[in-house]
Amino acid sequence: MLNMNFRLCDYNPVTAAPESEDGCGTHTDYGTFTVIFQDGTAGLELEDSTAPSGWSPVPGDATVILTDWCVVILSGGKISAVRHRVRRSPGVRRLSAGLFLALDLDVRLQPLKGFEPVGRMSDAVMPGEMDVESLKEEMGQRWR
Incomplete structure (x- = not known):
């Protein structure tokens, strides 16, 4: 029931906009947790x-665990979720x-028993009508 993906990210300085500071725009990940291993070069930033x-800014030699949607x-x-x-x-x-790290795509999402929501959650989430795949697709559309 766990979906794992490993991605290598190369922030190459040879781009169409070589003077731009944007390596990867502000976002949150859809999954459960993200573990980021860095090469010693600073650049990752967490929203306060x-x-x-x-x-x-996060030190370039730090390994970071982020919580996701x-x-x-x-x-x-x-x-x-950590932006x-x-x-x-x-x-x-x-x-x-x-x-x-994410749950399998067909897992239905809703607050776990004993976790009373602290704010309004969508009408699809509360009864468990949204699955991980739908959330991933929606987050992907926002990202693009």
Whole structure:
């Protein structure tokens, strides 16, 4: 019942916009947890939960575990998804590896028993009508 994907990310400085600081725009992942392994080069930033749109840089040698959208739903909103982004430094190549952990695509999502939602959740989520695949598709459309 666990879906794992491993992705290598190459933030190559040779791009169509070599002076741009954007390596990967602001987003949250759809799954359960994401583990990010970095090559020692800084660039990953986490949004400050106490100051939205404030960003905290992560040391380039840190391994990071992020909570994703499935955890938000399962916890009834008691746990938040971590918004993050990658900033590039012109002329500097950065490599990272991400291990994306999610429930199987056909698993229905709703708050776990004993987790009373702390806020409004969608009409599809509360009765368990949304599955992981639907959430992944919706998040993908927002990302594009």
